[in-house]
Amino acid sequence: MRSSRVPTACVVVTLTVCAVVACGDDDEGNQPAVGGSAAGAAGAAAGAAGANSVAGQGGRGGEAGANSGGTSGELEEVTIQFKATVGDKAFACGQVYEGQGTAETTVVPHDLRFFVQQVRLIDADDNEVPLVMDDRPPFQSSEVALLDFEDGSAECANGNSVLNSTIVGKVPPGNYVGVVFSTSVPEELNHADPTTLPAPLQAGGLTWGWLFGYRFIVAEMMAPAHHGGVGGAGGQGGEASGGGGAGFAAGGAVHQAGGAGSGHHPSSPGGLFHLGSIECSNSEEPNFDAPPTTSCAKQFRNEIRLEGFNPSGSVIVADIGKLFSGVDLSSESTCHSFSGAACPVLFTAVGLDYETGDRTDGQTFFRVEQ
């Protein structure tokens, strides 16, 4: 299986990067001075390597080393713990979840991954204290982290076996009572050539090639009978249901193109949500020797603010059941950000106004558990 090879590579990647990490951290001029940050970062990276080898389950394994490296600084390492659920049940590929969406549909997960950046902890005085993120490839760089809850199994075959449910970083010691973050990719990285970017921003994965960016959130839960089309190693030809072709049929002169069936997600009942910046354009005459000057009218970068979060005891829950609770999963309820009938409801659930792109209060995707 192709996916099984990925984590092996990740371990190697992590080790090679340690030396680079130190330099990167030192160059971060916008953060408080960090005594011994190089050693601390190296320790954290080593810890991450340990986590990788068990597919992200042991995210705290490297903490001892990291802390010992960072003792001379003013910052202490914290791990922001996430978990994914479908309502009250743990999210896992291959599981079946009943009663989802407005029509109480039975669905199976196809994907759940999202990027997180600009993490800040809120102290007792309501100050936002930035989390200095370690380079922890392949899951996080100093600027953005990938939370990955699909393991490539069952209907999640488009993904890979690697999992990640933590963000590791440093903050001054203190009493923290909340957390703020954005489920997005920094704009200055979003449109660059992914083959040149550090993990987790690499080609493939959550890239959104034709829209020149990344999908910030990919969340998919589909009806079990219509989970075909991804084929995987078996190459089974995507369940030639003819749905795609039939959907395209029209009277008169229109040619019914293609006899092959379509595994294309939009033809399947269930929920699909791909969040990303849209309405992009090359605003000036293109320069072929530079990256595209893409600017997007709708950035769709939210801000999630959760109270009652303390890194030492709290968990941030990403509830995909809640995310899709307002849409009818017995029909095709998709949102590709640039189109899709389910967009207004799903955007509200992640704290965005679909029409304006403005940030809104009242997101429901995330909550805190102690």
Added chain:
Amino acid sequence: MGRRSSELSNRRLVAGSLALCAAGVFAFTAACTGRSENPDASAAGGGAAASSGGHREDGGEGGHPSAGGAAGAAGGDAPTPVDLYDWQLPPGFPKPVVPANNPMTPEKVELGRHIFYDEQLSGNGSQSCASCHQQALAFTDGLGRAVGSTGELHPRGSMSLGNVAYTSTLTWANPLLLELERQALVPIFGDSPVELGLGEQAELEMRLAENEVYGELFGRAFPEQPSPITANNAMKALASFQRTLITGGSPYDRYQYLGDTSALSAAAVRGAALFSGERLECFHCHLGFNLSDHTNYADKAFFDEPFHNTGLYNLDGAGAFPEPNRGVQEVTGEPGDMGRFKAPSLRNIAVTAPYMHDGSIDTLSEVLDHYAAGGRTIEDGPYQGNGSESPLKSNLVRGFALSDRERVDVLAFLESLTDEEFLVDERFSNPWRAP
């Protein structure tokens, strides 16, 4: 008359090419000194660029030359300067645009040719780029809509890669896709729809590394790099190969550019005149050496990337096209971009049926019906509507009368645009296949 006016524009093109050659040395110098603005580095931002080199499993030495390390990349990929590449351009063809960070070399072209034809670079090993871009069909697939490696039906048809080096933007309707190096990531990694269906960059690099043939090919193409098997280099090689897919040897070219008056039938000559006349208006969008207004080349004064709504659909009386095929509007979100698509080159058009972005017209004769009607009317079904009444339709699609004889003439002209040699040229064929 059509011929004469075309000849004139041809001379202009040649003159422009000569001027370009004179400026070539300067252009290359500028490219080299401009390395500090290496797109990889500036795009990635400070810390990201600094660390990107070290993230590759094969880039243990930190400063991976290809992975955005600006200093490492400087000149490293350029054993042969761009202007020394032997394009073997047909008469009348200007030089293509080549990104400064990926100058053409025969070694990269050969590597790219292997990648283009390698089925191991699809998720389930069933397809290569060439599965949907078949040489015998001018690098199309004969389908109305492409079918990916997992059987998923693409919303759109595979475009011909003939003269892809000259198209201003790539694919049917995406103003953002300017470089083949970036575009190739879409079919390789895209999952909506799945085309080749590779999941991750690391997987591509592993599959390349597993085939010992690539060790040598990458080494020759990127000789200054200690560990050249990277996705970034693979995209550069793929782009280089595709830029060599130049087609300009049709009977029309022999007649037009080489003065071979026997190359075209009388019908085709009459058809050319109709094509270039103000009644049919075809030439407004299908003009110039590449028979497309969506054409770019080195030293072109202006960058043009027109897109047109031809009245193919009008679902709601307001010009709506069916999802998920709404043209440029899907990218820009601008309501006025609904249904705007690129006018592709008409070269080899007789072998690239069916037609339009969604393959919804089977034959060239029916394409003429669509334009003669000033837009297509669909009588019933979900796509019912009168395209000729679309408020978003190009004002050049006005409809025209066409006699039966004239129809035969225009079709004869379109058929004269087939470059038979291009369809069998060994340089573009599958290198993995025993000769």
